[in-house]
Each structure stands twice: as C-alpha cells, then as structure tokens.
Amino acid sequence: MNQLIGKVAVVTGGGQALGEAAARRLAREGAKVVVVDTDSAAGAATVKAIREAGGTAILVTADVAAPNEAVRVVAETLKAFGQLDVLVNAVQPATAWKSFAEKDDADFDAVCASVLGAQRMMKAAYPQLRESGAARVVNVASAYGATSYLDVTDHVARDGALQGLSRAVAVEWGRDNITVNFLVPGLIDTPEFRRWHAAHPQRTDKLVKGVAMQRLGDPLEDFGGALMFLVSDEGCFVTGHPVYADGGQHLSAPAFEPGMRG
C-alpha cells in the first residue's frame, strides 16, 4: 500500500527467510532497500526478487558484527541512496539444537555475535536515523521467542539481550523521534518450518493448531504486516516494545516436545 515511499531501509540478515520477507515487504511499500548478508548468493536472491517485483534494492555483503563493517554498510547506503530511515536487524544465527548441558561456548558466541551486530548497526546508523526525523529501528527475535522450546537456550538468551538493548536504546533515542522495537515472530512459513514439518508432520501440525489463530504465518503478509505496523506511521508512538507477530502463540501453545530437533 505504499506506506514507505521516499524512505530508505537497511535489512541485515536479508538473505535469510525473515530478513528476506522484511526486505521484500519494505520494498513493496515503496522503500529503497539495502539488503545485507554474509551470504552473497542469498542476499542477491532477495535483491533479485525485489527488482523483479518492481522495487529498488542493492546488496551489501558484510558481517555486521565484525569491526568497521556496520560503518561500511551505512557508508554504502548513503552512497547509493543518500539517507537512512529504517533499520531492521534480522540476522538469525544458526546453531545446532542441543540441551543446555550440551551447548558449548561456541554456540553462545555465535548467537551473541548477532547482538553485537545489531548494536554496531544501530550505533553506525544513528546520525542518519536522527537526521531522518522519524526513523525506525526494529530488532527481530529468534523464531523461538514466542513460546517455550527445548534445546535453544542460546537463542533465548540472545533474545533477552536484544530486547533489553531495544528498550534501553529506545529511552535514549526517543527525543530524536526514533522508535526502537523488538519484533518476535511466531510460527512463520519459512524453509526452516517446512523442514520441521517434513521431519515431524503430526507434531508440527499440533503446534500450529495450538496457536489462537490456528494458522501458520505468511512471511510477507503476517510477519511483514507486523513489521509495517512498527515501521509505518502507525507505530510512530510505540517504542521499546516487544511485538509478537505470532497469531497469539505467546498466549498458549503446546510446549515443544523433546526429540523434535532440527
């Protein structure tokens, strides 16, 4: 519906499922989008999808958690589009599902790197976000944040850190008219979800039926819709806030059963 005409958005993790959905939805609404990912091929696929739908996007291959990379992403954004109004940190680190006792330092380091990436992107983008006059930052949680899953302690720890960061930065940036919010996806129709479903069809169906709205979320319409709520003029006075794009999963959903890994 063209709610973002004239805006420029940066989406990290733009080659992954939720980042891709975010990038495509923002582009559909008229934003020029900078797709950022460590995986060039995946990022390029998102850019291609955006362009084929008539939108504007470029790719920046970067690991925003690495030193100076976030600064480079902002520089490339300004070079291409001259401004920065929306920042979506959607990197979803991948670690193996294991019990907490089996998780090792490397797992926690991997997920914490994505907090560092979000923090570095926010810092690097700040001058431009301030100049925007009505900027938006959305930090995206893991897919495990809306309910209690087993074997994902590192991801849930990361979500806590990212939510706290969102809230604390929101307090500092409020007077710059920048909102900073935390978007929690529920069960969204992503390749990862389809892998679960292929491996465990009955248990996955039961998970979806347990959600209040009793359906799977569409990446662009449901997850993307909630993102648009925060990023458009609708979310202009909401900040520091967790928002669940989950059809009610956070209310009551069956706990993840043991053994449903990977």
Add this chain to the structure above:
Amino acid sequence: MGRLEGKIAVITGGTQGIGRGTVLRFLKEGAKVVYCSRNPKNNEEMLPMIDAIPGGRQKSLFIAADVGNKAQIQDVVHEAARRFGGVDILVNNAQGIAALKPLEAKPDEDYEMTLRTGFYYSKWTMETALPYMKARSGGRILNFSSHWALNGMLYSSDYNVTKAANEALTRSAANEWGKHNITVNCITPAGDSFAYRMYCSMNPGVDAAICAAIPMGRMGDCEIDIAGAMLGLVSDNGRFITGQTFMVDGGAWIAKPPNEHAVDTDIHAGRHQETKAGA
C-alpha cells in the same frame, strides 16, 4: 485508498480525546463509524470536524448511550449492523471514573461503577459484536488499559482493577476467538486528551513531570499518535497480532510515572454516571 475502506467500526466514548481522535482517523481512512457518548451536547463540537472529512457525515452515526446501561450499549452495536451492514471493528474506549481516594476509603460503589462502565460494558459489546464479526469472516477488537493499572497508581484502585480486568479479558477473547480470525488487543495510551488535561488542571506541575519521564518527551496526539497505533492494529498490518497490550505512549511505560497527584482529584467532576444495576 484508505486503510479501512469497506470496514465498519463501533467506537465508544467517541466525542472527546482519544475516542474523538479515533473516530476522525478511522473516517479519514475510509471506515464507516458508529460512535457514542452519554451526552449529545458533546457531539456538537465534533460535527464540524466530521463535516470537514469528505463523506464524513454520511459515513458516521452518533448515538447517545450510557456504556453502563447494558441494553443501550448493546443496541449501539446492533445499530451499526442495521445502519451500515455489519461490524468489523470494535473500540471500547469509554470509561467512567470516580474521584481519587485512598484504597481503604474507596466505597464498593466506586468499584461497581468503574467496573460496569469499563470492564462489563467491554464484555457486553464484545459478545454482541461476535456474531457480526463471524458473519464478516473476522474482526478487530481494541480494549483499554492504563499505566495506572501497571503501576498501582495512588488512590485509583477501582480504576486500576478495572483496567487490569480489561487486559485479561483481552487475552481470554484473543485465545477463544482467534479461530474466527478475530484479533483482540489492549491499548495503554498516553494521550493529550480531555481527561488528561482535566487531570493536569487539578494537579499543577504534573504535566511537566510526566513528559520529562517520557522518552519521546511528550504526550501523544490523539488522532496522529494514539489512533495511529489503533489503526495499525485494526487494519491489514495487524492481521497476525493478537492478545497483546500495547503501550502507545512514546515509551512512557519504561520509566514509571510520578505518583504525585492529590487525593480527591476528580476528573469527571459533577458528571458522574448514575447507572444502577438493571437500569
């Protein structure tokens, strides 16, 4: 093309403050709106604002109704269906308010009135709207809470209890009605409303203290800021968002508001509801 083209909304407490802002915003986005308040005189100020919106008068209907009167408020919902063909959106904004008093001095009648004109009527309108929303393959409901409920604001125990009840009602309905494609959310606003200004006029200095504690540094404009979030939740962007309480408040919820008002502040001075059970 507005974001609410083809939609029919019912808004209680629609002539002032947040209710007024919501009526105007929803009309501008193409909705048909049925709104109510107790006193028809309150609508007189509103009509020129509605006339300034193309088609505004034809697409809106004011009904004088007391939310504390079950038959009256249920009929507001039915009238929306009779006049405009259905109900898609329900906004339970109205709230009766008693004078502030220490908890131990607050009579049962204060709680009864506040619950009736806040929680019970929300339940009545929701029940009445349900078949209409099902007939239109879905719906959007917004109830109201308050920072005061979160923080146990001084001398306001009846109101605080009522708003907390609205939050749990919201979650219950979200859980039960999600399968009908009905989303139910709760709004905790910080709006520069008539009620807020009354409150400030009775407590000098409190406005500055409150705004200083808000990250965005100001109270919200009822039509732009508060109704903006409500618009998002009831329009297509909110289609997968349900069962949540939204602080539409520039971040005010993150800090705690100053607990600095006078006992006996009465923002509805002289205009209390006098609904009796069964009236």
